[in-house]
Amino acid sequence: MRLPDLAAALGLSAAELPDLGVRGVTHNADWVTAGDLFVAIRGARFDGHAFIAQAQERGVVAVIGEGLPAGETCALPYLKVPDARAALADAACALHGHPSRELRVVGVTGTDGKTTTSWLTRHLLRAAGLKTGLLSTVGYELPDGELRHFPAHFTTPEAPQVQATLREMVNVGAQATVLEASSHALALDRVRGVAWDVGIWTHLSSEHLDFHGTLENYFAEKRKLIQRSALAVLNVDDPWTAQLRGLAPLETTYSAEGQHADWRAYEIGEGPEGLRFRVSSPAGEFEAKLPMIGRFNVANALAAMGAAHHLGAGVEQLRAGLASFRGVPGRMELVPGEAGQPRVIVDFAHTPPSLEKALATLRATTPGRLWVVIGSAGGPRDPHKRAPLGEVATRLADYAVFTEEDHRDTPLADILAEMERGAREAGRANFRSIEDRAQAIRHAVSSLGADDTVLLAGKGPEDTLERGTEALAWNEVGEARAALAAAGAPGPRLA
Ligand SMILES: CC(=O)N[C@H]1[C@@H](OP(=O)(O)OP(=O)(O)OC[C@H]2O[C@@H](n3ccc(=O)[nH]c3=O)[C@H](O)[C@@H]2O)O[C@H](CO)[C@@H](O)[C@@H]1O[C@H](C)C(=O)N[C@@H](C)C(=O)N[C@H](CCC(=O)O)C(=O)O
Numbered sequence: 054m055r056l057p058d059l060a061a062a063l064g065l066s067a068a069e070l071p072d073l074g075v076r077g078v079t080h081n082a083d084w085v086t087a088g089d090l091f092v093a094i095r096g097a098r099f100d101g102h103a104f105i106a107q108a109q110e111r112g113v114v115a116v117i118g119e120g121l122p123a124g125e126t127c128a129l130p131y132l133k134v135p136d137a138r139a140a141l142a143d144a145a146c147a148l149h150g151h152p153s154r155e156l157r158v159v160g161v162t163g164t165d166g167k168t169t170t171s172w173l174t175r176h177l178l179r180a181a182g183l184k185t186g187l188l189s190t191v192g193y194e195l196p197d198g199e200l201r202h203f204p205a206h207f208t209t210p211e212a213p214q215v216q217a218t219l220r221e222m223v224n225v226g227a228q229a230t231v232l233e234a235s236s237h238a239l240a241l242d243r244v245r246g247v248a249w250d251v252g253i254w255t256h257l258s259s260e261h262l263d264f265h266g267t268l269e270n271y272f273a274e275k276r277k278l279i280q281r282s283a284l285a286v287l288n289v290d291d292p293w294t295a296q297l298r299g300l301a302p303l304e305t306t307y308s309a310e311g312q313h314a315d316w317r318a319y320e321i322g323e324g325p326e327g328l329r330f331r332v333s334s335p336a337g338e339f340e341a342k343l344p345m346i347g348r349f350n351v352a353n354a355l356a357a358m359g360a361a362h363h364l365g366a367g368v369e370q371l372r373a374g375l376a377s378f379r380g381v382p383g384r385m386e387l388v389p390g391e392a393g394q395p396r397v398i399v400d401f402a403h404t405p406p407s408l409e410k411a412l413a414t415l416r417a418t419t420p421g422r423l424w425v426v427i428g429s430a431g432g433p434r435d436p437h438k439r440a441p442l443g444e445v446a447t448r449l450a451d452y453a454v455f456t457e458e459d460h461r462d463t464p465l466a467d468i469l470a471e472m473e474r475g476a477r478e479a480g481r482a483n484f485r486s487i488e489d490r491a492q493a494i495r496h497a498v499s500s501l502g503a504d505d506t507v508l509l510a511g512k513g514p515e516d517t518l519e520r521g522t523e524a525l526a527w528n529e530v531g532e533a534r535a536a537l538a539a540a541g542a543p544g545p546r547l548a
């Protein structure tokens with residue numbers, strides 16, 4: 054694209070701009086390749102203007118920003134804009150030719166359930182014969198189904214990566230895609246310019262308040278997805294949904310808790326191997342089988358079906374799709390052990406409501422004892438959730454082992470003390486703290502036997518454990534396997 058055309062696409066005057074070719078756009082000076090535009094963003098930690106020289110060395114042709122710092126000059130063409138993040142997204146859309154307009158795009162937002170619902174939706178769309186891509190916390194997939202990863206670990210990456218991925222999907226023939234839209238993404242314009250066909254709402258609870266300040270602000274960011282979608286798929290079991298009604302031109306509702314809704318699940322049965330329920334829906338009444346653990350997955354399945362049906366999936370495709378779903382890595386993932394060993398489940402639940410749901414659902418399918426191994430992240434991230442996690446863990450499990458979970462620069466002992474305080478203030482003593490996560494897992498697994506369940510909560514599929522300033526390689530399922538192997542001959546050995 055020519056620089057003057059790009060300026061015009063951003064609503065800027067193209068007069069006096071050199072007629073240079075622009076190959077791409079980035080906000081990160083380390084990622085510049087020759088011919089790119091560099092967008093200098095003033096962030097919370099850095100001012101992108103400080104990296105213009107570095108970007109120039111790597112071959113950028115022009116810079117976009119909200120204004121050069123006083124007294125500074127720029128040897129390259131400098132396009133001044135009122136909002137650099139918005140310009141980053143608009144430039145990415147223009148350079149990639151607005152790929153979302155060539156696909157059916159489903160967005161998923163909410164505090165919990167985004168990843169699971171995204172995976173389910175893409176699976177149902179594929180079952181309906183649509184070549185479907187996916188962009189989620191776990192990585193991204195083209196319609197070939199192979200999971201790929203971005204260099205930086207985000208639920209929703211920055212706009213240039215979002216748009217480049219959508220373009221790649223279109224180029225390989227994708228007809229639809231599912232995109233997880235985090236509240237950070239909506240707040241920071243990472244998904245600005247995406248043409249949403251469907252917006253799915255899972256539910257809202259307190260999280261990321263270090264960034265958003267208040268629950269209302271957090272809600273307001275997530276609400277943007279619903280406002281921008283042609284069809285909203287809304288969870289009537291979530292009280293926040295009342296404020297989302299009527300925002301999208303079309304809407305469909307769902308309930309897994311017996312409320313009046315378009316998509317309703319009833320006669321829900323939970324077994325150790327999965328879920329069965331009946332569905333009443335605009336597509337018809339039918340019996341569904343979903344090989345997933347976790348009652349909350351009924352709601353995720355209803356949401357996914359609401360979206361997939363809108364994009365053409367019929368009842369038989371929905372039924373077959375649910376029945377053949379293989380789950381999401383690190384979400385209620387069963388770690389196979391020997392007969393007589395406890396059932397070990399790895400799950401990503403790291404908020405009090407999601408831990409509550411995970412434990413409640415495991416209790417329903419655990420004839421024996423239920424233990425949980427759980428930590429809480431350090432740094433500025435939601436310190437107020439530590440005590441509630443301790444309370445929920447000791448209320449709903451028979452025993453809780455508190456441990457490390459990305460404590461970063463926060464003293465681990467302080468986090469554990471907060472979790473213990475939450476338990477103690479609720480009058481409970483059914484816990485202990487073991488700092489080393491691997492040891493905590495081994496202790497739990499070796500303490501239990503047949504009929505018992507151990508929930509390893511919080512890390513899910515993450516591949517690092519942030520201990521102080523170190524990021525250790527981590528594999529929770531691998532640790533669970535090692536603990537099962539080390540526990541050796543099955544049988545209860547509770548001290
Ligand atoms: C709160 C948040 O999301 N912040 C993101 C935001 O930071 P920021 O605007 O403050 O920017 P900054 O880090 O000050 O940098 C300013 C500019 O200088 C540039 N820079 C900076 C340093 C350098 O060496 N070179 C360089 O070019 C940066 O690329 C940026 O353009 O933009 C940065 C550049 O993309 C992100 O790295 C940063 O993510 C931080 C590290 C982060 O941890 N984000 C997480 C919380 C996040 O986004 N999570 C969500 C939700 C997950 C969930 O739902 O659980 C997600 O979608 O993943």
Ligand SMILES: Nc1ncnc2c1ncn2[C@@H]1O[C@H](COP(=O)(O)OP(=O)(O)OP(=O)(O)O)[C@@H](O)[C@H]1O
Binds near residue numbers: 170255256403
């Ligand atoms: N609909 C739901 N309601 C409440 N909890 C849920 C729901 N779906 C999943 N969970 C729980 O939340 C955890 C995270 O699920 P999932 O990864 O699908 O959500 P997410 O929104 O993508 O989370 P994150 O943004 O933190 O990655 C699951 O492991 C499960 O314990």
